[in-house]
Amino acid sequence: MTAKQHVLGFKLNSASGHSLGCFGSSRPVAAVGRLRGLGRSDTAALGFAAAVQAQQPSRRTCVQVAAGRQEAPPDPAPKRIAVKQDAAAVVPEAHKVFDEIVINVKAGAGGNGEVVPAGRGRYVPNHKYKPGGNQPKTIWLPASEPGDGADGGDVVLVCDPGVDSLLHLHAGSGGAGGKKAAAGKGDAARPTFAARDGSNANPNTGSGGPKRNADIKKAKTPALEIPVPPGTVVKRKGTGALLGELLQPGQRLVVARGGAGGHGVMAPSREQNRARVSRAEREARNKGVEVVEVDDAGWREDVKGQPGQQLGLTLLLRVVADVGLVGFPNAGKSSLLKSLTRASPTIAPYPFTTLMPNLGVLSAGGGANKAVLADLPGLIEGAHKGRGLGRNFLRHLRRTSALLHVLDASAPDPVTDYYAVREELRMYNPDYCARPHVVALNKMDLLAAAAAAGAGASEEAAAAAVVSRMKELVTAIRGAAQTQAAEHAEHSYEGPVPVPPISVVPCSAATGEGLKELAAALQRALGAARVAEPDVLRSAPDTLAEARGNTTAAAAAPPATTTAAAVSALSASSARKAAAAAAAEGAERQPVASTSGRGAPAAVAAGAGAAAAGAGVAMASAAAVGRRKAAAMTPGAPPPPPAGWDDGSSSGGGGGGWGADANDAAADLSPEELAAFNERCRSLGLIDEKGNFTGVRLPDDEEAAAVVAAGGSSAAGFAEDDLNAASPWLDAHGAHSPGAGAGMGDTMDAADGGGEPDWMAELEGLDEQAMAAVLAELEAEEAAEAAAAAAAAPLTSATGRTHQQQQARTRTAAAATAAANNTEGDEGEGDDGDEDGDGEALVKMAGADDPDAALVGLSLEQLLAMEKDDWPDNGAPKGLL
Numbered sequence: 001m002t003a004k005q006h007v008l009g010f011k012l013n014s015a016s017g018h019s020l021g022c023f024g025s026s027r028p029v030a031a032v033g034r035l036r037g038l039g040r041s042d043t044a045a046l047g048f049a050a051a052v053q054a055q056q057p058s059r060r061t062c063v064q065v066a067a068g069r070q071e072a073p074p075d076p077a078p079k080r081i082a083v084k085q086d087a088a089a090v091v092p093e094a095h096k097v098f099d100e101i102v103i104n105v106k107a108g109a110g111g112n113g114e115v116v117p118a119g120r121g122r123y124v125p126n127h128k129y130k131p132g133g134n135q136p137k138t139i140w141l142p143a144s145e146p147g148d149g150a151d152g153g154d155v156v157l158v159c160d161p162g163v164d165s166l167l168h169l170h171a172g173s174g175g176a177g178g179k180k181a182a183a184g185k186g187d188a189a190r191p192t193f194a195a196r197d198g199s200n201a202n203p204n205t206g207s208g209g210p211k212r213n214a215d216i217k218k219a220k221t222p223a224l225e226i227p228v229p230p231g232t233v234v235k236r237k238g239t240g241a242l243l244g245e246l247l248q249p250g251q252r253l254v255v256a257r258g259g260a261g262g263h264g265v266m267a268p269s270r271e272q273n274r275a276r277v278s279r280a281e282r283e284a285r286n287k288g289v290e291v292v293e294v295d296d297a298g299w300r301e302d303v304k305g306q307p308g309q310q311l312g313l314t315l316l317l318r319v320v321a322d323v324g325l326v327g328f329p330n331a332g333k334s335s336l337l338k339s340l341t342r343a344s345p346t347i348a349p350y351p352f353t354t355l356m357p358n359l360g361v362l363s364a365g366g367g368a369n370k371a372v373l374a375d376l377p378g379l380i381e382g383a384h385k386g387r388g389l390g391r392n393f394l395r396h397l398r399r400t401s402a403l404l405h406v407l408d409a410s411a412p413d414p415v416t417d418y419y420a421v422r423e424e425l426r427m428y429n430p431d432y433c434a435r436p437h438v439v440a441l442n443k444m445d446l447l448a449a450a451a452a453a454g455a456g457a458s459e460e461a462a463a464a465a466v467v468s469r470m471k472e473l474v475t476a477i478r479g480a481a482q483t484q485a486a487e488h489a490e491h492s493y494e495g496p497v498p499v500p501p502i503s504v505v506p507c508s509a510a511t512g513e514g515l516k517e518l519a520a521a522l523q524r525a526l527g528a529a530r531v532a533e534p535d536v537l538r539s540a541p542d543t544l545a546e547a548r549g550n551t552t553a554a555a556a557a558p559p560a561t562t563t564a565a566a567v568s569a570l571s572a573s574s575a576r577k578a579a580a581a582a583a584a585e586g587a588e589r590q591p592v593a594s595t596s597g598r599g600a601p602a603a604v605a606a607g608a609g610a611a612a613a614g615a616g617v618a619m620a621s622a623a624a625v626g627r628r629k630a631a632a633m634t635p636g637a638p639p640p641p642p643a644g645w646d647d648g649s650s651s652g653g654g655g656g657g658w659g660a661d662a663n664d665a666a667a668d669l670s671p672e673e674l675a676a677f678n679e680r681c682r683s684l685g686l687i688d689e690k691g692n693f694t695g696v697r698l699p700d701d702e703e704a705a706a707v708v709a710a711g712g713s714s715a716a717g718f719a720e721d722d723l724n725a726a727s728p729w730l731d732a733h734g735a736h737s738p739g740a741g742a743g744m745g746d747t748m749d750a751a752d753g754g755g756e757p758d759w760m761a762e763l764e765g766l767d768e769q770a771m772a773a774v775l776a777e778l779e780a781e782e783a784a785e786a787a788a789a790a791a792a793a794p795l796t797s798a799t800g801r802t803h804q805q806q807q808a809r810t811r812t813a814a815a816a817t818a819a820a821n822n823t824e825g826d827e828g829e830g831d832d833g834d835e836d837g838d839g840e841a842l843v844k845m846a847g848a849d850d851p852d853a854a855l856v857g858l859s860l861e862q863l864l865a866m867e868k869d870d871w872p873d874n875g876a877p878k879g880l881l
């Protein structure tokens with residue numbers, strides 16, 4: 001044996017085959033992998049030896065290996081082991097779930113405060129100093145107050161409607177500022193989102209500058225905003241505590257608070273320290289206390305910023321939708337979503353095509369009647385225990401108001417499928433089974449094709465076979481729903497009683513058959529959901545429908561549209577009543593009866609005679625046809641609004657604009673009220689004999705004469721003019737007619753109270769005298785206002801004040817003269833026409849201590865004649881004149 005070769009002897013543990021080895025002796029050493037100094041080929045050789053030894057445990061195996069040589073052994077066995085080792089090193093990539101993620105969030109730490117050495121500053125004279133007093137002559141003024149450190153940035157979740165999943169958080173990438181998840185498991189493997197730390201106090205950057213100004217005491221640190229889709233639920237990892245739910249766009253949830261910034265501190269000077277310590281020492285020694293060296297680090301701690309909060313969060317997405325589509329894989333959920341909405345989900349003939357919910361908007365009837373549908377991944381039996389895609393997707397139903405069960409009608413046993421899905425729902429959350437739901441018997445075309453193939457050439461026989469199969473399925477599905485409710489009662493299961501379907505609609509996503517009926521049924525289900533559980537987040541949907549919900553309103557409607565309104569009202573109210581009754585009755589509710597309760601009244605009221613006797617397709621479609629006929633709707637028109645839906649648009653479609661014209665205001669009135677309202681409008685001249693609106697206007701002479709002749713008012717004062725003829729107009733605006741002896745004051749008051757006075761119309765018919773009186777009164781009013789304003793507003797110059805007062809006096813005098821000419825007294829304007837009183841008031845208002853008071857009575861000429869030097873020194877700029 002050369003020096004370069006070693007003989008390695010092995011004694012392998014026969015129990016485990018190859019876990020331990022010996023190095024030339026019987027003493028066990030470390031595991032094979034931990035033998036130091038061996039190359040890859042050595043390890044392979046050891047492995048080979050282990051394998052041989054495992055085959056023949058009684059033998060002692062020796063392997064000769066050339067140290068340092070990296071030769072590949074010819075035997076394939078070590079290769080296998082090497083492959084095994086590589087396989088162990090592979091870290092399987094974590095499955096990225098779009099609707100759930102655990103992340104770490106870390107708020108920023110606060111910045112440190114400023115430490116200002118006590119020596120910075122200067123002595124300033126002490127203004128309290130008095131010779132002989134105990135105040136020092138100078139006091140120490142520090143140069144600036146020390147600044148605080150900035151608070152650390154918060155971590156905030158922001159509800160962003162532009163984001164539709166949580167996938168963007170997995171990599172911790174994007175603008176959210178997260179770090180990529182580390183390989184491996186545990187906390188470190190989660191993506192981490194850390195906000196910025198607060199900046200340290202720094203006089204140069206603002207924080208920690210001259211701190212006389214409180215506003216710049218702290219610098220601001222921007223928060224880290226993490227966008228999440230609407231419907232994100234935030235829980236604390238570990239405890240599971242619910243931190244919040246983000247539903248509204250722009251909603252914010254602070255999940256980690258930044259640490260507080262450290263305080264700015266004025267550090268004690270060396271002298272102060274020494275003096276303080278030595279004094280304390282001296283006192284302690286005097287008391288015989290042993291002195292222990294203690295570092296007073298209190299202020300040093302105070303300066304430091306606090307760490308930010310740091311925690312693990314579980315984010316769960318619950319899709320926000322009105323209707324959730326549930327069913328077995330391949331039932332055609334995605335196909336139906338595609339046919340009903342503009343969504344384009346992936347559709348394929350194999351199960352679990354859909355892995356993420358797809359959303360689509362169903363807008364039946366346009367406008368407000370919009371519903372968001374969510375197509376969920378397929379469920380299978382045992383999903384609530386984790387089979388298939390598991391129960392995770394079931395939580396997306398949480399925020400839906402109604403459900404659409406999609407069944408493959410061509411499957412061997414659709415009823416069992418329905419029951420199985422209902423049971424899955426019940427076991428996951430019994431509340432889901434209490435929600436209004438519709439069953440879609442999809443793939444009807446396949447059934448028809450099969451029937452046609454079976455029945456040979458006879459089309460009628462094939463159609464009859466399909467109808468009979470559909471009837472059978474509908475009855476069986478309703479029976480299954482009843483069975484579920486009965487079992488619930490029998491076993492006293494938790495939660496509300498499962499409800500039967502609102503409608504079972506045969507349809508085909510491929511041919512489009514039955515889709516209109518399906519959309520209408522979904523709207524009914526949503527209406528029922530809203531009535532049973534009004535959602536405060538939505539605006540009240542049916543205030544107008546409520547008003548039309550009684551026959552009175554229908555009777556008050558214009559004749560041409562009465563039928564449509566009555567049908568609409570009846571169908572809305574009956575549906576609402578049925579829904580309310582259904583909510584109250586619970587398990588006792590008979591599904592067939594409740595369904596006919598929804599459909600039949602509309603049909604009966606319309607005289608279509610299509611009230612269906614039994615459950616099923618025939619009944620549902622007959623009711624729908626009856627409604628359509630009754631409402632005289634075109635085939636493509638939207639279905640009548642269900643309970644709980646704003647019928648603004650559909651009433652317009654069905655009734656030729658009923659409710660959209662001026663009569664809408666009268667819709668809420670009883671016939672008596674309506675008659676009184678019309679009479680009043682007619683008396684005011686607002687509508688003509690035919691009931692047409694004439695608009696708001698001043699009546700002409702004949703009408704005025706008629707009003708006067710009817711004894712409305714006597715003609716006096718301005719009686720012969722058109723002014724009096726305005727009485728109906730004033731009446732209409734809540735003012736009274738000018739009576740005998742009433743002057744302009746009254747008229748103006750009435751006009752003021754009545755909204756927009758037509759001044760030109762009023763002044764047109766006045767004679768000269770009356771016009772002069774009006775003008776004088778206006779002048780007087782203006783003058784009084786000007787005088788009051790002059791007294792109230794502080795004047796800065798004597799000139800301005802004098803000028804204004806002079807003007808006021810002039811106007812007052814003119815007004816007084818005009819008022820004196822006016823024979824009728826103006827009771828409303830009693831403060832006018834008193835020149836002296838006014839002048840006195842002005843002098844009084846000027847104030848006794850006002851240096852300008854002496855100037856008040858002087859004329860402009862007198863003022864101009866005054867020497868400037870004679871002017872009182874009141875601070876006004878001199879020489880203005």
Ligand SMILES: Nc1nc2c(ncn2[C@@H]2O[C@H](COP(=O)(O)OP(=O)(O)OP(=O)(O)O)[C@@H](O)[C@H]2O)c(=O)[nH]1
Pocket residue numbers: 327328329330331332333334335336346347348349350351352353354355376377378379442443444445446507508509510511
């Ligand atoms: N003939 C016919 N085929 C249909 C109809 N609806 C769906 N299909 C077909 O059924 C298959 C499955 O349809 P999907 O819409 O992907 O079914 P799904 O329920 O979304 O399936 P998962 O996403 O796996 O749960 C596709 O091949 C569709 O073309 C229908 O009304 N008639």
Ligand SMILES: [Mg+2]
Pocket residue numbers: 333334335345346347353354375376377
């Ligand atoms: Mg699908």
